[in-house]
Ligand SMILES: CCCCCCCCCCCCCCC(=O)SCCNC(=O)CCNC(=O)[C@H](O)C(C)(C)COP(=O)(O)OP(=O)(O)OC[C@H]1O[C@@H](n2cnc3c(N)ncnc32)[C@H](O)[C@@H]1OP(=O)(O)O
């Protein structure tokens with residue numbers, strides 16, 4: 001009986017191996033599926049720990065979530081090379097902005113996430129089962145991207161409370177995932193928030209994933225991600241009239257850094 005089960009198990013594993021070798025699409029789907037499974041199982045394990053240790057929804061839970069997510073990279077052979085972490089050593093609140101390429105970004109986020117830092121996320125994530133629960137418990141600020149008025153109201157409330165709560169807020173200013181090796185134009189919410197709260201903006205740039213991860217080509221292998229935390233940009237004294245300039249300045253700095261970290265030839269920068 002046991003031998004029968006063993007043979008079945010071995011057969012299934014062999015079949016998966018052959019399918020993965022034969023079909024990049026199957027390989028990609030299995031690896032992404034496994035990543036999602038890790039997120040679901042990791043969240044289910046972390047949620048009770050968060051509730052027992054911290055009692056409910058609080059940014060302190062991010063430490064627990066970070067500990068869990070930081071183990072994921074070993075399953076996929078993803079390595080991080082991080083520079084500039086000292087630029088996070090700012091007393092009190094700040095807005096952190098970074099590029100957003102994929103759901104895999106959660107590994108890069110947790111690799112460098114400073115203490116007392118919450119993220120701004122789309123409200124749909126709240127309904128992603130155990131992942132939604134853990135994101136809620138971690139204190140993520142949910143916005144409705146379908147309603148500019150509602151999103152702006154939430155951000156304005158955050159601007160009022162972030163100084164008192166002494167939290168840093170992590171925003172993906174592209175507003176959606178983009179795995180093209182370039183940046184999408186930045187939305188201005190993060191920069192309005194920084195100016196309204198009169199707190200610095202800290203840009204964080206992750207090198208392009210395209211050499212090892214590309215959903216259009218069913219590519220997902222091991223790879224190295226370079227991360228650079230850039231020096232803070234002060235906003236003291238800036239007003240709403242300066243938001244566009246601040247946004248452009250961050251965009252240009254981050255785009256240059258993205259190309260440099262990704263080893264992108266200079267023609268690519270000039271062509272778009
Ligand atoms: C085991 C573990 C499992 C895993 C656990 C992981 C845990 C961590 C979870 C992390 C979650 C991460 C989730 C990531 C995301 O969901 S990214 C998507 C959501 N985020 C964003 O969209 C942020 C960026 N977007 C913005 O900042 C937008 O500006 C927004 C505020 C959302 C509004 O967008 P939109 O409706 O598209 O409007 P515009 O951007 O076009 O703006 C319209 C005009 O309004 C002005 N504006 C914008 N914001 C403000 C503001 N706060 N105050 C005043 N005015 C504002 C803006 O300038 C435009 O006017 P002008 O054109 O400039 O005149």
Ligand SMILES: CCCCCCCC/C=C\CCCCCCCC(=O)OC[C@@H](O)COP(=O)(O)O
Pocket residue numbers: 035036037039040100102103104105106122125127128129130131175176177178
């Ligand atoms: C009962 C319902 C059950 C639902 C189960 C859903 C299970 C989901 C499982 C794994 C998902 C892992 C996701 C990790 C968190 C990723 C955060 C993220 O990267 O969100 C994308 C968002 O920034 C932008 O979204 P779009 O690019 O605009 O789209």
